[in-house]
Amino acid sequence: MKSLLTICLLATVSSAALADKLAIVGGKVFTGTAQGTLDAATVLIENNKIVSVNTSSSVPEGYTTIDASGKYVTPGLIGAYTQLGLVEVSSSAGTVDASVSSNPVSSTGAAFDVSYAVNPDSSLLAISRVEGITSAVSGISRSDGLFHGLGAVITLSGAADSILKPQAFTAVNVGNNGADSRGGSRAALWVMLNEAISEAMQVSDAAQLSPSSEWHGLNSRADIKALKPVVDGTTPLLMFADRAADIRQVIAFKQRYPKIRVVLVKGMEAWRVADELAAADIPVIIDPEFNLPGSFEQLGATLANASRLEEAGVMVAMGMETHNIRLATQHAGNAVAFGMSWESAMAALTVNPASIFGMSDQLGVLKKGAKADVVVWSGDPLEVTEAPEVVLIDGQQIDMTSRQIKLRDRYQQRAESGETSQYIR
Amino acid sequence: MTINLKQLSLTAACCCALLLSACADDKAEKAEQSPKVTIDKNPFPSQYTPLPGAPTVITGVTILDGIGNKIDNGMVYFADGKIAAVGESLDIPAGATVIDGTGKWVTPGIIDVHSHLGVYPNPSTHSHSDGNEMVKPVTANVWAEHSVWPQDPGFGRALAGGVTALQILPGSANLFGGRSVVLKNVPDRTMQEMKFPDAPYGLKMACGENPKRVYGKKGGPSTRMGNVAGYRQAWADAENYRRAWERYEADYDAGKNPTPPKRDLNLDTLMGVLKDEIRVHMHCYRADEMAVMMDVMKEFGYQIYSFQHGVEAYKIGDLLAENNVCSAMWADWWGFKMEAYDGIRENIPMVHEAGACAIVHSDSDLGIQRLNQEAAKAWSDGRRAGIDISQQEAWIWLSANPAKSLGIFDETGSLEVGKNADLVLWSANPFSTYARADKVYIDGGLAFDLSDPATWPVADFELGQVGEGDIK
Numbered sequence: 001m002k003s004l005l006t007i008c009l010l011a012t013v014s015s016a017a018l019a020d021k022l023a024i025v026g027g028k029v030f031t032g033t034a035q036g037t038l039d040a041a042t043v044l045i046e047n048n049k050i051v052s053v054n055t056s057s058s059v060p061e062g063y064t065t066i067d068a069s070g071k072y073v074t075p076g077l078i079g080a081y082t083q084l085g086l087v088e089v090s091s092s093a094g095t096v097d098a099s100v101s102s103n104p105v106s107s108t109g110a111a112f113d114v115s116y117a118v119n120p121d122s123s124l125l126a127i128s129r130v131e132g133i134t135s136a137v138s139g140i141s142r143s144d145g146l147f148h149g150l151g152a153v154i155t156l157s158g159a160a161d162s163i164l165k166p167q168a169f170t171a172v173n174v175g176n177n178g179a180d181s182r183g184g185s186r187a188a189l190w191v192m193l194n195e196a197i198s199e200a201m202q203v204s205d206a207a208q209l210s211p212s213s214e215w216h217g218l219n220s221r222a223d224i225k226a227l228k229p230v231v232d233g234t235t236p237l238l239m240f241a242d243r244a245a246d247i248r249q250v251i252a253f254k255q256r257y258p259k260i261r262v263v264l265v266k267g268m269e270a271w272r273v274a275d276e277l278a279a280a281d282i283p284v285i286i287d288p289e290f291n292l293p294g295s296f297e298q299l300g301a302t303l304a305n306a307s308r309l310e311e312a313g314v315m316v317a318m319g320m321e322t323h324n325i326r327l328a329t330q331h332a333g334n335a336v337a338f339g340m341s342w343e344s345a346m347a348a349l350t351v352n353p354a355s356i357f358g359m360s361d362q363l364g365v366l367k368k369g370a371k372a373d374v375v376v377w378s379g380d381p382l383e384v385t386e387a388p389e390v391v392l393i394d395g396q397q398i399d400m401t402s403r404q405i406k407l408r409d410r411y412q413q414r415a416e417s418g419e420t421s422q423y424i425r
Numbered sequence: 426m427t428i429n430l431k432q433l434s435l436t437a438a439c440c441c442a443l444l445l446s447a448c449a450d451d452k453a454e455k456a457e458q459s460p461k462v463t464i465d466k467n468p469f470p471s472q473y474t475p476l477p478g479a480p481t482v483i484t485g486v487t488i489l490d491g492i493g494n495k496i497d498n499g500m501v502y503f504a505d506g507k508i509a510a511v512g513e514s515l516d517i518p519a520g521a522t523v524i525d526g527t528g529k530w531v532t533p534g535i536i537d538v539h540s541h542l543g544v545y546p547n548p549s550t551h552s553h554s555d556g557n558e559m560v561k562p563v564t565a566n567v568w569a570e571h572s573v574w575p576q577d578p579g580f581g582r583a584l585a586g587g588v589t590a591l592q593i594l595p596g597s598a599n600l601f602g603g604r605s606v607v608l609k610n611v612p613d614r615t616m617q618e619m620k621f622p623d624a625p626y627g628l629k630m631a632c633g634e635n636p637k638r639v640y641g642k643k644g645g646p647s648t649r650m651g652n653v654a655g656y657r658q659a660w661a662d663a664e665n666y667r668r669a670w671e672r673y674e675a676d677y678d679a680g681k682n683p684t685p686p687k688r689d690l691n692l693d694t695l696m697g698v699l700k701d702e703i704r705v706h707m708h709c710y711r712a713d714e715m716a717v718m719m720d721v722m723k724e725f726g727y728q729i730y731s732f733q734h735g736v737e738a739y740k741i742g743d744l745l746a747e748n749n750v751c752s753a754m755w756a757d758w759w760g761f762k763m764e765a766y767d768g769i770r771e772n773i774p775m776v777h778e779a780g781a782c783a784i785v786h787s788d789s790d791l792g793i794q795r796l797n798q799e800a801a802k803a804w805s806d807g808r809r810a811g812i813d814i815s816q817q818e819a820w821i822w823l824s825a826n827p828a829k830s831l832g833i834f835d836e837t838g839s840l841e842v843g844k845n846a847d848l849v850l851w852s853a854n855p856f857s858t859y860a861r862a863d864k865v866y867i868d869g870g871l872a873f874d875l876s877d878p879a880t881w882p883v884a885d886f887e888l889g890q891v892g893e894g895d896i897k
Contacts, residue, residue, distance in 0.1 A: 090761045092638060124760070244891070269891070291897045292547045292790055293578060293887070300892035323760035330798065333858030338896070384798045384858050385805035404759070404769045408810060411740050412771075415779060421740070 021046050022395065023059040024376060027068030030343075032075050032351035032365040037343065043073055045372040048395040053366050066390055068376045074346065075364050076134025076373030076393065077328060077381075080285045080319035080353040081238070081265060084125065084136045085118035085154055085162065087322060098322075099142040100149060104220075108196050109145015110230075111222035114138060115152045115166035120159060124323060126402040129156040131326035132381065132388040133319075134373040135164060135363055137353060139171055139238070146182060146192055147172050150226055151238075153357050155373075157393040168357050170230050171238035171265070175246050175297050190249065192218070197257060200227035236261040236356060238285070242268040243297035251280045263356055266290075266320075269300040274312030283315035283356050288335035306348070307339030316344065317353040333382035345382060461677050462685035464693060466702070469570060471620035473609055476870025479522050480504035482515065483850060486526025491533035491824045491839035495817035501531055503846035506869040511840050529863060530854055532820055533839050534589025534847035535796050536827035538706065538753050539733050539786035543593055543608075543616070544569055546577030547790060548886070557596035558603060562640050563659050565628060566690035567603035569595045573616040579790040580612040580619075581882030582897055584873045586794035587849035587862040590621060592831055594733070597631035597708040598639045600646070600655045604694055605629055605706060607831055611867055612882050625704055625832040627730070628694055630656070632709035632718060633764050653717060660725040663695030670696065704730040704832060706753075710764035712740035719748045731784065731830045735776070736768045742779025751782035751830045755792070756799040756806075773800075773822060774807025774814055784830060785822040796823055801856035816856055845869075 022045040029041040031053050042059060044051040059065055083098035090096065097117035105111055118138060128136075139151025148171040153164045172178065172193060174186070182189040199217050207213060209221045219227065229235040237260050239250045247270055254262040264270060264284045270277060277284060288306040293299045309316050318335070319328035332345040354364030362371045372395035379386035391398045410424045417424075481503055488496040490511060502510040502521065517523060544556035555572035558564045573593055583591065588610050595602035605627035608619040632652065641647035646655050669686040676683035697703035705722075709715045709732045722729050728749070732738065735752035736759065738745060745752055754776070759768025777783040785800045787793035804819040828838025837845045846869035853860040865873040874880040878894060887893050 088760075089763050089766055092634060093763045093766075272891070289791055289794075291794075292582060293890075293892075295548050295550070298548075299887070299890045300895070302892060302895050302897055304896050324757060327757070330802075330858060334795070337859045337861055382858055384802045385856055387805070387809060407767055408739070408769045408771050408775075411775065412810065414740075415742060415775070 020395075021063040022066060022392070023063035024066045024068050024073055024374065025057075025059060027071045027073035027376060029053055029073040029366065030075070030346050030350075031367065032347060033367045035367070040069075041073070043366055043374060045374065045392070045395050048372050050366055050368060050370045050372050050374075052368055066376065071389065072377040072379060072381055072386075073366075074132070074375050074377065074381055075350045075366050075370075076375055076391070077132050077349045078319065078353040078364050079128070079133055079136030079138075079321070079325040079328065080317040080349075080356075082136045082138050082319070082325050083141050083322040084128065084138050084156065084325065085120065085122050086114060086138055086140075088119075088122055088124070090323070098140055100140055100144070102144045105222050106145055107220045108147055108218060108223045109143045109149055110147040110170055110196075110219060110226040112140060112143065112145070112149030113167060113226070114140060114149060115163050118152060118154055118162055120157075120162040123403045125156045125158050127404055128325050129158075129391060129393065129398055130388065130400050130402050130405070132375040132377070132391060133325050133328070134375070134391065134393050136325065137168065137357055139169065144181060146178075146189075146196060147223070147227075153359060153363075155393060157398070164362075165357065165359065167226070167229065167235065169236045169238055169263075170226065171240065173240040174250060175241045175243060175266075176295060178240065186246070186249075193253075194256075196223075197227070197231060197260070200224050200231045230260060231257070233259040233261055235358070236263045238263045238265045240265045242266050242295075242301075244269040244272040244300065246297065247273050248276070251276050251282065254280050254282060268298045268305065270314070271302065271305045271308035272300055274309050274314055277309070278313040283317065283352065284309055285317045285320060285353070285356070287320045287331055288318060288338070288340075289331050303334065303338040306335035306345070310340050310344045315352050315355065316348045317356055318345070318348040319353065329381050330384050333384065336382060342382065458677070458680070458682040462673075464688070466697075469617060469620070471622040472615065472617040473611070473620055473622055474618070475506055475868035476611060476872055478503075478506060478846070478866070478869030478871065480509075480518060480520065481522045481524060481866075481869070482517050483524045483526040483531055484517075486850070487530045487854070488840065489530065489532045489817045489820045490841070491820050492841070493815075493818045493821065495815070501840060501848065503848070503866070503869050506846055508840055508842050508844050508846050508848075510842060524850070524864070526850060528853070530851040530860070531840070532587075532849050532851065532855060533824035534837070534849055534865065534867065535587045535823045536831070536838060537583070537588055537591040537787050537793050537796060538731060538784055538827045538830055539788045540583070540591045540593055540793055541596065541788070542579040542583065542591065542790060542793070543573035543575060543577045544595065546574045547579055557598040559598045559639055562600045562636055562646060562655050563691060564599050564603055565601040565659070565692075565694035567595065568606065569593045569603060569629075570606035570616050570620070573606065573608070573619075575612055575614060575616060575619060576885045578884040578887055579793070580610055581884060582790065583793040584610050584612075584865055584882060585862060585875075585897065587797060587851070587855075587865055588793055589847040589849070589865065589867045589872075590833070590837060591793070592627060592706070594627070594706065595629045597629070597635045600631060600636050600652060601659060601691075601695070602629035602631060604703070607833065609867055611870075611872055612884065621833060625702065626694075626697065627704045627706045627831070628698055630705055630707040632707065632714045633711060634762055635708070649714065653721065656721055657724070659695060660699075660721070660727075663692050663699055664725065666692035667696045667699055698727045699725065701728065704728070704830070706731045706733055706830070708733045710734050710736040712737035715741060716744055719744065719750065722748070730832075733786065734765075734788070736765050736772065738781075739769060739772045739775035742776045742781050745776065745781035746779050749782075751784050751826060752776050753784035753786035753827070753830070755788070756785065756802040770802065770806040771810045771812065773803035774810070774812040777814060777822070778807075778812050782826050782829065783822050784826045786827075797851075797855040797860070798858060804856065816854075
């Protein structure tokens with residue numbers, strides 16, 4: 001019993017998949033820009049870019065139309081902090097590139113670079129993109145080093161070159177986890193971090209790093225090269241912390257090194273220092289559903305975190321998952337249930353992560369010139385009962401299929417026909 | 426009839442001898458019979474006392490009764506801890522508290538069959554890790570209730586999500602992980618004060634990766650075939666033990682003074698399963714393994730009441746239905762290990778459509794706070810795949826089926842007259858992300874009220890700490 005919906009969607013896909021000019025018409029459009037959210041708007045796409053978003057009901061000639069009446073249209077969602085492309089199965093199933101143990105090339109961990117590790121054929125990419133996630137920030141989740149290497153921004157299109165931005169950020173944990181592997185104390189961790197950062201700032205001449213020159217730094221030569229864009233403010237430094245006291249240290253760090261683009265990640269007690277974070281212009285990437293004291297650094301965890309940060313004027317991004325990055329919309333919806341505005345929750349999944357990683361001219365927005373990653377949803381994307389019906393990446397409608405959908409179809413057919421399962425495709 | 430005297434005297438002598446010997450034996454054994462040894466099946470009895478309640482009527486509310494019916498603009502009346510009436514229109518009894526349910530929904534309380542609250546509590550320090558007795562693969566002797574820390578803040582969070590009862594299971598490291606306990610979600614000082622009165626015990630068993638990973642280098646099992654050998658040997662030992670007790674009881678009842686079998690706490694539990702007093706809930710992901718376990722079940726004549734996780738249950742919905750085994754599932758978790766690689770979003774509705782008993786479970790201190798959303802996802806994913814299930818029917822996954830698998834459906838799990846007044850008043854349709862539990866009643870007592878912070882449980886651990894009494 002295939003639903004009519006599925007059949008309609010298939011029809012839509014086949015007629016529009018190859019069109020260069022697309023018009024998505026009649027939907028409620030969240031733009032992620034100053035245009036806000038528009039009712040019954042038209043999104044025009046040419047080749048792989050957005051041409052315009054307007055409320056005109058007429059479509060210029062030559063555009064193939066996708067009817068989005070009664071539906072929602074959003075930029076493709078961005079996984080704000082994931083390990084997509086770096087992991088297929090998390091445990092007991094072979095190499096996980098999101099986890100790095102020590103290696104002589106690096107003494108502080110800054111140099112490890114995931115742009116060499118991303119696999120565009122990972123099944124997680126198709127499974128996530130059919131759910132409206134079209135790009136993601138991907139980084140190392142576990143490292144023996146002080147820093148968690150260099151992360152990347154990737155597209156989920158599955159294209160051979162999936163890296164939208166290599167060496168897009170580096171990360172450091174300044175909570176319990178960071179302290180545990182740095183002598184077991186924040187008293188050691190922060191001194192090491194300050195030294196590593198200061199050292200990278202002091203190296204101004206590439207000759208200092210040549211193999212023929214002597215080097216006795218805390219960082220390896222490769223680490224220094226990796227930290228340069230961080231200390232000169234080109235790429236952000238993600239700092240993981242939950243406890244208010246640790247977050248105050250993060251704010252103090254930002255004051256010490258004002259050029260560094262500091263981003264707070266996890267931040268369960270961020271709401272307690274929300275005003276200071278806003279004043280220091282530090283954005284926060286959170287999972288708003290964390291509301292339990294998993295440790296003594298998370299005693300203040302609450303589902304009101306997101307709404308309190310919004311109220312203080314802190315930029316919030318969401319979407320910290322990997323296999324289930326598709327649940328970012330549910331996380332955001334629960335933030336709304338606990339007081340966040342719908343607009344800010346949508347921004348947390350789109351334009352805000354794009355801004356944090358310096359991609360907001362391309363990703364997370366529907367505006368002229370942006371990459372045409374667009375999703376047409378059956379209804380409010382933050383409702384758990386709604387889902388994408390059409391997903392465009394670079395202006396191309398993707399096949400709404402994945403290994404999970406194929407498994408479903410096989411076993412639905414098996415239940416009806418009783419055929420031998422492995423002959424059903 | 427001529428009586429042969431000689432014969433008579435012989436017979437009489439025989440009779441006398443027989444009688445005498447019988448009389449003598451009787452006297453001797455009666456005198457020597459030790460007190461009969463029996464096993465106390467309830468040494469940690471429930472001390473649960475319901476919260477005080479008042480006769481209450483909720484009016485103008487959308488009702489999902491939990492057994493497949495929906496009433497728009499209906500009324501629910503409960504008093505003395507029980508559901509007293511459910512319908513479109515009721516006479517409001519004098520003195521009853523009246524709650525305007527306009528725009529709101531009422532459902533039975535959610536029952537989570539898979540929780541580790543209390544045994545893996547928050548904060549999750551190593552000192553609190555009390556859910557897996559990882560010393561040998563067969564530990565049916567341990568009872569989760571002896572690890573439950575009632576001060577786990579997770580109980581209060583789950584309550585705010587509409588959970589009124591829950592099964593606390595040991596972890597899945599062992600082939601036999603130990604006994605489970607069913608609790609009412611009214612967090613108090615002691616486990617006994619939360620214990621669901623007279624709920625049957627469960628026994629946690631585990632398939633697949635976990636036991637072989639934990640014991641692979643500690644003497645085994647190190648393979649799935651090793652796992653199955655482990656279950657079968659344990660059941661065979663339990664059969665032996667049961668026969669020993671039956672022999673003891675038969676001999677004793679026959680007037681003998683037999684020596685009772687040596688108590689074995691591990692085999693006590695397994696024997697309880699063979700006598701259908703204790704219910705097996707088995708962690709199992711893969712379809713092929715579940716099929717093997719249902720054969721083991723038949724080999725030893727016990728019942729598996731639920732597979733836990735059943736990530737591949739959708740592949741064998743027909744077999745689950747045939748064998749009357751429930752599957753307790755997530756809506757969409759997958760990929761964290763190899764045996765979870767084939768998870769799909771339509772698992773729950775596909776199991777339901779196959780005519781098997783589907784349950785939404787959490788296995789998570791976060792997931793347990795929004796099981797209604799898990800059901801909503803599964804419901805909508807099913808519909809998109811052409812599986813047409815109504816919301817009122819889908820609620821069976823959250824209350825009735827869990828209650829049936831736990832053996833407490835006579836008391837709770839649906840809004841039927843005479844059952845415990847375990848119910849949730851939702852701010853909106855609970856299939857919406859934006860719905861919150863407005864009020865949660867357990868046995869008619871108001872256990873949580875969103876509008877009244879005084880009713881938000883604060884665990885001892887949270888007192889005097891950052892965030893005490895905050896909205897959570």
